[in-house]
Amino acid sequence: MKITVINGTEKHGVTYRMKEIFLEQFRGNSDITEYYLPKDGPGFCMGCTACFRNNQNSCKDAEQVQKIEKSLLEADLLVFTSPAYVFHATGAMKAMLDHFGYRWMPHRPAREMFGKRAVIITQCLGAGGKSTAKDIKDSLSWWGISTIKIVSFKLMSEIDWNKIEDKRKASFQKKLKTLARKM
Ligand SMILES: Cc1cc2nc3c(=O)[nH]c(=O)nc-3n(C[C@H](O)[C@H](O)[C@H](O)COP(=O)(O)O)c2cc1C
Numbered sequence: 001m002k003i004t005v006i007n008g009t010e011k012h013g014v015t016y017r018m019k020e021i022f023l024e025q026f027r028g029n030s031d032i033t034e035y036y037l038p039k040d041g042p043g044f045c046m047g048c049t050a051c052f053r054n055n056q057n058s059c060k061d062a063e064q065v066q067k068i069e070k071s072l073l074e075a076d077l078l079v080f081t082s083p084a085y086v087f088h089a090t091g092a093m094k095a096m097l098d099h100f101g102y103r104w105m106p107h108r109p110a111r112e113m114f115g116k117r118a119v120i121i122t123q124c125l126g127a128g129g130k131s132t133a134k135d136i137k138d139s140l141s142w143w144g145i146s147t148i149k150i151v152s153f154k155l156m157s158e159i160d161w162n163k164i165e166d167k168r169k170a171s172f173q174k175k176l177k178t179l180a181r182k183m
Helices: 013-022 062-074 091-098 109-116 129-144 166-182
Strands: 003-008 031-036 077-083 118-122 145-153
Touching: 003 013, 013 062, 013 077, 013 166, 031 062, 062 109, 077 129, 077 145, 091 118, 091 129, 118 129, 129 145
Parallel strands: 003 031, 003 077, 077 118, 118 145
Antiparallel strands: none
16 A cells, blocks of 8 residues: 655654554555655745646746655555644645645546545644644545544643653554554
8 A cells, every 4th residue: 555644743753653653554565655844845835826727837846746746646545644733733734735725626636636545643732633633634625535534632731752651642552553454
């Protein structure tokens, strides 16, 4: 199976650990390509609208955007991750998603998206994980992806992975592994 992962943060923190638990189930029998934002992503959309007007290659960030798009289109499973930053996806994730506005259903959707499966992994300290997932889901749905699963966690007391209680980590693991098996 081909998997493309878009990480909404470069940090090897809680979001990263959760994503690793999920991917563990696929390692060894899958071809996994990962992008870490903002490092591997485009800059901010400047609103030139060239992409909407059928010329996505004249975007100032076409090189990064088209590289990511190729990976997304070739994958069987798409994975998006983000911590909640003030109730929303990271700015880096939003900056990337803006560049795919031209792939929304009213514009030029890519046929390859229609049969894909996607997983969104978000987490927050206390509140905002679900609205963070929705930020990402809005784009994925409007790209035409029919199967989108969300897994969202609340840490509640501690945001340092090494200090999170084992019992709590075990409950995250159970959910993530179950979802991986389903996918
Ligand atoms: C800028 C910023 C904003 C955050 N906003 C929220 C928030 O609105 N709600 C919340 O529960 N946690 C918030 N957090 C905590 C994160 O969602 C997350 O739990 C924490 O950063 C650990 O994840 P990480 O190790 O993957 O970075 C915020 C963290 C940062 C750095």
